[in-house]
Structure formats: structure tokens, C-alpha cells
Amino acid sequence: MSVPYETPKTPEEHLEGLLGRALNSFELPDETIALLESALTFDSSLRSAHHSAGLHRETHRHTFLLADGHALTLWELRHNTGPGGNRSEETLHELYADEEEAHIAASRLLPSGTCGPECPDSTGARIPGCEPLALDTVRLIVSPAPLQRSYAPDDSADHARRLLRRAENADQPGTDTASLLRTALAHQITQAFGNPCRTGTAGLCFALYEHAFLLADGREISLWEVEHTATPDGRHMCEVYVSETTARAAMERRASRTS
Known part of the structure; x- marks a missing residue:
């Protein structure tokens, strides 16, 4: 939490x-x-x-x-x-x-x-x-009790499509995940690590967000979005992963390559 x-x-x-x-x-x-x-x-x-x-x-x-x-x-x-x-x-x-x-x-x-x-x-x-x-x-x-999610029905299937479309990592979620998300009825975005981009060491910035989706059959699925500027030209980059562990590992790899 x-x-x-x-x-x-x-x-x-x-x-x-x-x-x-x-x-x-x-x-x-x-x-x-x-x-x-x-x-x-x-x-x-x-x-x-x-x-x-x-x-x-x-x-x-x-x-x-x-x-x-x-x-x-x-x-x-x-x-x-x-x-x-x-x-x-x-x-x-x-x-x-x-x-x-x-x-x-x-x-x-x-x-x-x-x-x-x-x-x-x-x-x-x-x-x-x-x-x-x-x-x-x-x-x-x-362990404290987990917080209840507050889902918002706001064209969530399209939100998932746009999130996957802007992902630049080769190991982003595949077609099976994309197919499931076409049935999303609502979603919630939560900041999980760091703040939105700001100047830090070497001008780098990292942020991690969880995009939780509620599907039509009642199931929940999350995508983990890494936003960072650890790129050769310092531009903003988006990566998307199916698990928090994989997303955090990607953050560490990006930081180590630019250190």
C-alpha cells in the first residue's frame, strides 16, 4: 500500500x-x-x-x-x-x-x-x-488489510488498447492479454513507485504505475507501466509489463545501463 x-x-x-x-x-x-x-x-x-x-x-x-x-x-x-x-x-x-x-x-x-x-x-x-x-x-x-479498489467505468477497453500501443518494450504483453482487455468494463490507475518525471541524478526520472482492469466476467487483471527517461537521447519512454516484479526489474536494468 x-x-x-x-x-x-x-x-x-x-x-x-x-x-x-x-x-x-x-x-x-x-x-x-x-x-x-x-x-x-x-x-x-x-x-x-x-x-x-x-x-x-x-x-x-x-x-x-x-x-x-x-x-x-x-x-x-x-x-x-x-x-x-x-x-x-x-x-x-x-x-x-x-x-x-x-x-x-x-x-x-x-x-x-x-x-x-x-x-x-x-x-x-x-x-x-x-x-x-x-x-x-x-x-x-x-500485513495490513489491502485497500479495496475503486474502479471507474471510462472506456476502459480503449484505455488498455492505447496503453499497449504506446509500449516500446519488446517483451510487452502479448495478444492473449490484449484480447482479454477488450472486455474491460472499468479500470483504476495507481502510482506504485516514484514521482512523475523530475530532474534527478543525471537528469533521469522513473515512475511505475499499476493499471488494474475489471473484466466483464468479474476477473481482475493488471498491467504495470514503467515511464522513464533512461534513453540515449533523454526522451520519455513507456514500457508495459504483465507483472510488478518484471516491471521493477526493468527499471533496475535501465538505471544500471545509464549509470
């Missing part, structure tokens, strides 16, 4: 905001911060959430696409648990370069006598006297 952007930010501005509000930003390795300064774009999403008895805790994932084509992730823990387990009047922020460290930090914020699915202490061992949470609560911590 991507966090909506109220105003477009550059990767540098987003990183500056993360470091500025994190209580433990000084613990991040200098080499990690140096790598992030070369980021071309970024994506922020809610990874997990827990709310109980006035206390809340959320883990957010911030993934940066670097100039060499690799991705680097920071894990942000947002909570209102103050010293002694008391409720803080403001939201506190912690930042980690390792997902496991973020999990361990989050486990320390659970109410006394409860724990998450793995219930680790700082050494990875189970905490004595710590009872596992009820299944429903564990599910809430592990």
Missing part, C-alpha cells in the same frame, strides 16, 4: 526528512547514507501496523532506486510509546537499515506480556514470560 504524496519530493528531500525526524539516525552507517544520496527515485509503503489501548506502532518501508540500478531499503518505525511504556504526546520515529533490527525494535514496544509472531529479544531468543498474540492481532501486525 503506497503512501500518497501530498507534494512531489525528490529522493534527497525524502531522505533528509527521514534522517531529520529519526531519533537514531546517527546509528545508520555512513556508507548507506552516501549510497542513498545517488537515488533516482523512491517508494514509501506501510509494511505493518498495530494499534492497542491508545498505543500505536507502524513500520514503513522506504525503497530507493540507486544510480547503479540497485535498490536500497530503509525501515522506519513510527510509534507513540515513550519511556517506561507510557503513551507519548507525539509520534516518535526510528530508522533502520536492516529489516530484522526493525522487527526487534518493534517487538520491544508491544504491551507487557505480549509479543509478535517471533517474539525475539535483542539476541533473537524468545523473551521469558512473553505470550504470543492472538491470531487476529498477529495478522494485523504482519
